[in-house]
Amino acid sequence: MTKTKLIAAGVSALALSVASPALAQIKIGASLAVTGPAAFLGDPEAKTLEMLVEEINAQGGINGEEVELVLYDDGADPNKARTFATRLIEEDEVVAVIGGTSTGATMAMVPLFEDYEIPFISLAGAVVIIEPTKEYVFKTPHTDRMACRKIFEDITARGLSKVGLISGTGGFGKSMREQCMSVAEESGVEIVADETYGPNDADMTPQLTNIAGTDGIEAIVNPGFGQGPAVVTRNYDQLGIEVPFYQSHGVASDSFIELAGDAAEGVRLPATPLLIPDQLAEDDPQREPVQSYIAAYEEQYGESPSTFGGYAYDAFHLLVDAIERAGSSDPQAIRDALEETEGHAGVTGVYTFGPDDHLGLDLSSFRMLEIQDGGWVPVEQ
Amino acid sequence: MSELLQFLVSGVTVGAIYAAVALGFTMIYNASGVVNFAQGEFVVIGGLTAAFLIAMGVPVFLAAVLAVVAGTVVGILLYRLAIRPAREAPLVSLIIITIGASIFLRGAMQMVFDKQIHRYDGFSGETPLRFAGATILPQSLWIIFGSFAVFVFLAWFMSRTRAGRGIRATASNRLAAALVGINTRWAMNLSFALSAAVGALAGVLSTPVTFTSYDVGVLIALKGFSATMLGGVGSPQGALVGGLLIGLIESLTAGYISSDYKDAAAFIVILVVLFVRPEGLFGKKLTERV
Numbered sequence: 001m002t003k004t005k006l007i008a009a010g011v012s013a014l015a016l017s018v019a020s021p022a023l024a025q026i027k028i029g030a031s032l033a034v035t036g037p038a039a040f041l042g043d044p045e046a047k048t049l050e051m052l053v054e055e056i057n058a059q060g061g062i063n064g065e066e067v068e069l070v071l072y073d074d075g076a077d078p079n080k081a082r083t084f085a086t087r088l089i090e091e092d093e094v095v096a097v098i099g100g101t102s103t104g105a106t107m108a109m110v111p112l113f114e115d116y117e118i119p120f121i122s123l124a125g126a127v128v129i130i131e132p133t134k135e136y137v138f139k140t141p142h143t144d145r146m147a148c149r150k151i152f153e154d155i156t157a158r159g160l161s162k163v164g165l166i167s168g169t170g171g172f173g174k175s176m177r178e179q180c181m182s183v184a185e186e187s188g189v190e191i192v193a194d195e196t197y198g199p200n201d202a203d204m205t206p207q208l209t210n211i212a213g214t215d216g217i218e219a220i221v222n223p224g225f226g227q228g229p230a231v232v233t234r235n236y237d238q239l240g241i242e243v244p245f246y247q248s249h250g251v252a253s254d255s256f257i258e259l260a261g262d263a264a265e266g267v268r269l270p271a272t273p274l275l276i277p278d279q280l281a282e283d284d285p286q287r288e289p290v291q292s293y294i295a296a297y298e299e300q301y302g303e304s305p306s307t308f309g310g311y312a313y314d315a316f317h318l319l320v321d322a323i324e325r326a327g328s329s330d331p332q333a334i335r336d337a338l339e340e341t342e343g344h345a346g347v348t349g350v351y352t353f354g355p356d357d358h359l360g361l362d363l364s365s366f367r368m369l370e371i372q373d374g375g376w377v378p379v380e381q
Numbered sequence: 382m383s384e385l386l387q388f389l390v391s392g393v394t395v396g397a398i399y400a401a402v403a404l405g406f407t408m409i410y411n412a413s414g415v416v417n418f419a420q421g422e423f424v425v426i427g428g429l430t431a432a433f434l435i436a437m438g439v440p441v442f443l444a445a446v447l448a449v450v451a452g453t454v455v456g457i458l459l460y461r462l463a464i465r466p467a468r469e470a471p472l473v474s475l476i477i478i479t480i481g482a483s484i485f486l487r488g489a490m491q492m493v494f495d496k497q498i499h500r501y502d503g504f505s506g507e508t509p510l511r512f513a514g515a516t517i518l519p520q521s522l523w524i525i526f527g528s529f530a531v532f533v534f535l536a537w538f539m540s541r542t543r544a545g546r547g548i549r550a551t552a553s554n555r556l557a558a559a560l561v562g563i564n565t566r567w568a569m570n571l572s573f574a575l576s577a578a579v580g581a582l583a584g585v586l587s588t589p590v591t592f593t594s595y596d597v598g599v600l601i602a603l604k605g606f607s608a609t610m611l612g613g614v615g616s617p618q619g620a621l622v623g624g625l626l627i628g629l630i631e632s633l634t635a636g637y638i639s640s641d642y643k644d645a646a647a648f649i650v651i652l653v654v655l656f657v658r659p660e661g662l663f664g665k666k667l668t669e670r671v
Binding site: 003009039040070195196197198199200201203205206207209210223226230231234237238239240260261 | 384388389392393395398496497498500502507509511516518587590591592594597600601617632633635636640641642664
């Protein structure tokens with residue numbers, strides 16, 4: 001090392017020690033896919049966390065201690081995520097970690113948090129994250145299995161039972177298709193048609209023609225993500241199919257209505273209350289968090305928050321709540337307090353964790369919505 | 382019966398898109414022997430430009446023309462800035478340059494446009510036309526008609542016009558073409574411009590049906606390239622027939638066998654054809670004189 005470099009290193013070390021505030025600090029880590037293929041998920045998550053940390057510090061922190069967020073961008077790459085997890089634990093010495101935008105990144109980090117006994121709240125969807133229950137691992141988004149159950153519950157409530165599936169072959173569609181197949185029987189529906197399509201296919205009318213031509217078909221469900229579901233919805237409309245049509249929570253956003261246009265009218269899907277902030281009942285426990293999150297996000301970033309940002313909102317508030325109740329920022333105490341969370345109203349749902357339940361949501365947190373006149377309307381049940 | 386008709390309608394619509402992309406490949410190949418892997422990006426540039434202009438309130442047909450012009454300009458720039466400076470390099474290097482260009486264009490589109498999925502309404506409305514129990518979108522007729530028009534134009538242009546023959550002469554032997562007075566640089570320029578215009582037109586026509594976003598170019602190019610190989614590289618007839626065949630095989634497989642196997646079925650047919658006729662359905666046998 002040259003002399004100047006040495007001096008530079010010394011100066012920066014000095015600057016660091018000067019910069020460290022007098023307040024005690026709670027360090028929270030995060031590894032999210034801010035860029036890369038899952039950026040549309042990770043970007044709102046990161047923005048949400050940054051906004052919330054700023055907000056809570058302006059209010060005097062947690063238990064009088066300032067919060068510091070250490071955020072890394074793993075680009076949804078499991079290898080990077082694992083490296084960042086190690087860095088968060090060993091170098092940054094965080095007390096808890098939020099993140100893993102994708103299931104792959106999450107599962108790569110899980111063993112580390114289990115070994116080092118650091119509480120970890122994932123923002124990814126798959127069931128494997130919390131099943132079997134892992135002592136230090138929690139998650140905030142609904143699972144695709146719950147989405148299938150919710151859809152089937154609505155189908156049977158309409159007195160229908162014979163369902164045709166048309167699923168995307170991307171990760172999301174594939175996983176949800178499997179879950180739907182596995183819960184169909186216990187939910188009282190029968191899968192009578194099972195078709196697939198590629199993520200960039202231009203026309204799904206052959207598959208839909210087959211489904212519509214299946215004997216006794218009563219409803220169609222389309223697990224998928226991205227542009228596929230919008231094409232399927234348009235093809236469904238083009239063919240003039242009459243049976244009820246269900247989309248998944250994967251396309252629960254206003255852009256789906258824009259892409260599918262008039263064809264989306266009458267389509268139902270399970271979603272979080274974030275889509276219907278003004279239609280929540282006065283006494284709905286989620287009304288307050290949903291409205292305040294939307295207002296704060298819009299003010300900060302000038303755009304509407306997404307469902308995915310909502311997962312980060314819930315993860316952060318669950319963590320803050322646990323630290324406050326524990327009265328300590330010791331990782332073990334945070335984990336224990338997290339597990340005792342009861343009736344915590346977030347934007348995604350109302351969380352009640354337990355020793356065997358690290359997701360803490362039940363089906364009632366999903367709202368069944370129908371698209372009417374280009375907007376979302378809750379289905380009365 | 383109405384089922385079969387629906388499968389055929391779907392196959393021809395999708396096949397016409399593949400054919401339009403394949404015709405773009407054919408154009409550049411005919412002039413330079415280069416397989417242009419940025420062809421899918423031309424399609425996306427056409428679609429995205431049209432989508433953004435229409436969203437800004439530009440009338441649909443003006444937006445369509447401007448989008449094709451934008452694609453053409455990018456095609457010319459690609460040739461001027463990336464291909465021409467390396468014209469002495471071997472063919473393989475030029476092909477690799479087009480792969481680099483496609484990655485660059487994808488990144489540039491992320492910045493110029495955005496990462497969202499876009500579409501706009503079909504040119505003749507959205508009400509499907511019904512006949513004999515099958516339905517077709519008016520936009521699909523535009524796509525099918527557009528692909529045929531491009532094919533007819535290219536077939537005429539390449540064989541009947543001086544400029545088209547110049548392009549073919551340039552491809553078969555650039556030195557000899559230059560010696561007999563053909564402006565080979567101009568011929569290359571023209572072929573890149575035409576091919577980009579064809580790609581952008583394909584994007585403009587297909588976006589109301591297929592949607593578009595900055596990153597779909599790779600998959601579009603893959604299907605278009607398969608159609609080119611099946612039909613025979615360098616033959617406009619081949620591109621048209623190859624595209625339609627792949628579209629029909631996919632839709633019939635999805636309809637009668639299983640949608641899980643539709644991509645596999647298309648590729649199996651391509652493999653079989655290439656085993657039997659390595660030059661493709663309409664390709665000319667190449668003999669190298671040593």
